[in-house]
Amino acid sequence: MSSDQAQPTPTDLPVTLADVEEAARLIEGQVVHTPFLPAPSLSRLTGADVWVKFENQQYVNSFKERGALTRLLDLSDEERARGVIAMSAGNHAQAVAYHASRLGIPATIVMPTTTPHVKVAATRSFGATVVLAGETIADAQETVERLISERGLVLVHPYDDKRIIAGQGTIGLEILDKNAELDTIIVPIGGGGLISGIAVAVKAKAPEIEIIGVEAALYPSMYAELHGEEARCGGNTLAEGIAVKNVGKLTRKITQALVDDVVLVEEAAIERAVNAFLALQKTVAEGAGAAGLAAILQHPERFRGKRVGLVLCGGNIDPRLLASIIVRELAREGRMVAIRMGIPDRPGVLGEISTLIGEMDGNVVEVAHHRLFLDVPAKGAMLDVTMETRDNDHADEIIRALEGRGYKVDRLDAAETAD
Structure with a gap:
């Protein structure tokens, strides 16, 4: 550098x-x-x-297994008997827990209370004692220092250790x-x-x-x-x-x-x-x-x-x-597209739209009618259609075809489709 x-x-x-x-x-x-x-x-x-x-x-x-195991194998018999402690919300926790269990070394892992349950459960499944403390790793560090002082545990640092x-x-x-x-x-x-x-x-x-x-x-x-x-x-x-x-x-x-x-x-x-x-x-x-x-x-x-x-x-x-x-990536590539259009609220319209999309090799995934929007005429409806397409160009072809049938079509982004 x-x-x-x-x-x-x-x-x-x-x-x-x-x-x-x-x-x-x-x-x-x-x-x-x-x-x-x-x-x-x-x-x-x-x-x-x-x-x-x-x-x-x-x-x-x-x-993380590589460093954790190297550190654990470096412990003296007396240190192994005392047990180790690590602070982590993820991969380091599981690596220490797994190899400590294999080697018969008691392990305590301090994890923030915000750690996803699946990671906590995985760490416990390897036989480690999990202590949940604080909302962040920085908060958890105080608990680590206290447990080291009280129990004489050996710290297995996640990165700053030779x-x-x-x-x-x-x-x-x-x-x-x-x-x-x-x-x-x-x-x-x-x-x-x-x-x-x-x-x-x-x-x-x-x-x-x-x-x-x-x-x-x-x-x-x-x-x-x-x-x-x-x-x-x-x-x-x-x-x-x-x-x-x-x-x-x-x-x-x-x-x-x-x-x-x-x-x-x-x-x-x-x-x-x-x-x-x-x-x-x-x-x-x-x-x-x-x-x-x-x-x-x-x-x-x-x-x-x-x-x-x-x-x-x-x-x-x-x-x-x-x-x-x-x-989200399918949406970026135009392979999953959401559109919104105003339609007359009468029988056969949805079938006409679905047929057109299918004839152009699009695949309708989801359809939603909205009749209570105030900007929709009383005899109309707003139709949201999510469809699979080959790419952005293909999606644009389908939209132009729908517009050619007299429908006003707006292409929605991911945030709008979540509304």
Whole structure:
């Protein structure tokens, strides 16, 4: 990362290639050696030669297992007996709970009271004691500190820990083992543990490969740190897994030394990327997991023609949210279209409209009559029709045909159809 300040050399960094290689030996056979594969469909979409590291195929569907297990295996017998504690609202919680259970280590996970029930239940299912405290991670931290003081529990930090960083860096080693001819690797950034570990491994073995971090624009924590700006974080982001207001001290130092750049992505790009992974790659990505692809979609010229590795870091997304994203993307592509038209309130009109849409290869999905709108004549009705079409051009053809029959047609956006 370019800066006016003197940069630390790799020998000054808190985590080394040797640390990452040791972590790889420790966790061998205990986490999934996830595939790193070319993605031709995503390549056609973006203009880059895209390869994907499928960390959503870990047992808890997230890369977090690597760092959590590395840290747990580093505990002394006395520390194991005391038990561990972690603070997380999602993937880190499940990773610590799962591997602690496997290793017979008592685990306490502190989660905000606002954590979705499905995540709380999943964490408990791995045998961890879940403590709900505060509305945010910052609030939960006070409870963590109290429990550490009272019970002598060992903290397993989600990102700012040497062993955690080294464990996440094993992804970088696996990527290089599969394909060392990459131009760029794009890595999501939350607290910075993932990109720090990958950067340590990759820059030590293939320094010519560009490492690019990506953050949600609503949570530009590392970007602000590296550019000497105030981080203005807040808002609802689809990439809640990287919605971190404070990066780590260790991760900041490593990122500043080894990462070439950090880019920000807007919510629309993240949403589009989640859908692209599902529709084109037939795999599930949570918002954070899709952030790397979102970076290419938002900044296509920067990556066009390059061989780019993406780290799909997690696939834990609420099914209802995923369903909403799919429908919204269909609407953007013109494959699901809602129209509103004023019609005479007489028999046969609805049949005429449905027949016309069908003859033009449209498929009516939903119909709603509105007779009580004050701007509708007493002998008329307002008709809302939602239909499937091939694309926007096809939708426009159907609308023109309806207008040719004398109907006034308005195309609705998603917000209007929700009214």
